[in-house]
Amino acid sequence: MTAFPAMKNDLLLRAARGEETEHAPVWVMRQAGRYLPEFRSVRATHEFFEICRTPDLATEITLQPIRRYTGLIDASIIFSDILVIPQAMGMEVLMNPGPHFPDPLNTPDDIAKLSKDVDVDQELGYVFKAITQTRIALDGEVPLIGFCGAPWTLFVYMVEGGGSKTLQKSKSWLLKWPEESKTLLVRIADVCVEYLVGQVKAGAQLLQIFDSNAGELAPHHFAEFSVPTLQRISAGVRRKLAEENIPAVPMTLFAKGANHALGFLAEHSGYDVLGLDWCIEPSKARALVGDKVALQGNLDPNTLYGGKEAIEREVKKMCESFKVRGKTKGWIANLGHGITPGVDPEDLRWFFECMQKYSATV
Numbered sequence: 001m002t003a004f005p006a007m008k009n010d011l012l013l014r015a016a017r018g019e020e021t022e023h024a025p026v027w028v029m030r031q032a033g034r035y036l037p038e039f040r041s042v043r044a045t046h047e048f049f050e051i052c053r054t055p056d057l058a059t060e061i062t063l064q065p066i067r068r069y070t071g072l073i074d075a076s077i078i079f080s081d082i083l084v085i086p087q088a089m090g091m092e093v094l095m096n097p098g099p100h101f102p103d104p105l106n107t108p109d110d111i112a113k114l115s116k117d118v119d120v121d122q123e124l125g126y127v128f129k130a131i132t133q134t135r136i137a138l139d140g141e142v143p144l145i146g147f148c149g150a151p152w153t154l155f156v157y158m159v160e161g162g163g164s165k166t167l168q169k170s171k172s173w174l175l176k177w178p179e180e181s182k183t184l185l186v187r188i189a190d191v192c193v194e195y196l197v198g199q200v201k202a203g204a205q206l207l208q209i210f211d212s213n214a215g216e217l218a219p220h221h222f223a224e225f226s227v228p229t230l231q232r233i234s235a236g237v238r239r240k241l242a243e244e245n246i247p248a249v250p251m252t253l254f255a256k257g258a259n260h261a262l263g264f265l266a267e268h269s270g271y272d273v274l275g276l277d278w279c280i281e282p283s284k285a286r287a288l289v290g291d292k293v294a295l296q297g298n299l300d301p302n303t304l305y306g307g308k309e310a311i312e313r314e315v316k317k318m319c320e321s322f323k324v325r326g327k328t329k330g331w332i333a334n335l336g337h338g339i340t341p342g343v344d345p346e347d348l349r350w351f352f353e354c355m356q357k358y359s360a361t362v
């Protein structure tokens with residue numbers, strides 16, 4: 001493995017291990033994205049997946065929020081998308097402006113169209129290259145997060161052919177063809193494992209799995225169809241890293257809308273950090289998970305449209321609810337979902353400033 005610059009700020013990694021920190025490390029999902037004029041300016045002349053596939057561009061965009069918010073932001077996340085896995089499995093994915101699959105999986109017979117034995121180094125080596133380059137360019141300023149989509153969330157895109165409000169096709173799959181659905185979910189999970197291990201080898205220091213569609217499932221369907229592959233990923237990544245004598249990295253699971261499962265996930269999912277959406281009180285979430293895991297989240301992203309006073313008030317409230325006896329411990333501050341394109345970057349700066357102030361351990 002490449003020797004990387006020494007870390008100057010490891011708050012994220014300490015919080016992920018459940019430790020007490022001077023203040024909560026903070027980053028936001030989709031922090032390199034359309035709300036930033038410098039992102040839109042690169043996007044004006046480059047296609048979305050062209051940026052993902054060009055390490056110099058992916059590095060540049062990953063660094064944009066780190067440069068803009070130097071000293072206020074505690075993590076970077078590699079610029080890419082969860083849909084690079086369906087691409088690696090042989091599916092065509094367009095972004096115009098949302099994701100579109102011209103040839104989605106209509107019935108289990110279509111599983112045969114997916115590539116067998118995906119060679120992740122060949123198919124996704126461009127992400128590994130971007131990670132290594134970015135880790136060097138960061139020069140130890142903040143840790144670098146790698147990520148992938150959870151099998152259930154990717155299954156939905158592959159079957160629906162894009163974003164969907166009802167998930168009618170994917171739910172029909174689960175009900176009509178439960179065994180074939182599980183076969184597909186496992187196929188996706190095994191690519192996720194190889195992909196995440198490759199990201200760690202390339203320099204990723206924490207891994208996040210996005211199960212953005214978890215909350216679309218009834219609790220018993222989440223338990224039957226999503227949880228087994230989430231566990232397969234955490235166990236598989238840990239085993240493979242150990243086999244190759246590579247130190248483990250913390251793993252975060254963001255199962256949006258699955259707060260009903262927090263207690264179970266803390267005990268049995270194999271993740272170090274659980275991401276929260278904004279629909280649960282932080283203190284309630286902490287009571288459910290005990291000290292088994294660190295927590296990440298969870299300000300409603302729309303708070304950033306409420307003006308400075310509201311942002312300060314909501315941040316203060318969130319900090320009071322996350323703190324345990326005045327101390328910030330095992331908490332990574334974030335929004336409860338991705339930042340949206342209309343946010344004023346100066347309002348995000350104010351969010352970061354308020355976070356440093358109100359999350360400080362007293």
Ligand code: 1CP
Nearest residue numbers: 029030031032033077078079080081082098163210212338
């Ligand atoms: O045209 C553009 O520039 C598209 C906007 C965009 C961006 C900035 C897309 C298309 N993807 C991304 C980057 C991205 N996506 C990151 C980069 C790192 C970061 O800064 O956070 C990450 C982590 C993702 C993850 C992702 N992509 C998720 C999971 C997180 C979430 O928000 O729930 C999902 C569901 C996607 C799919 C996707 N990609 C892009 C869009 C617009 C969508 C969602 C569309 C939909 O289904 O409604």
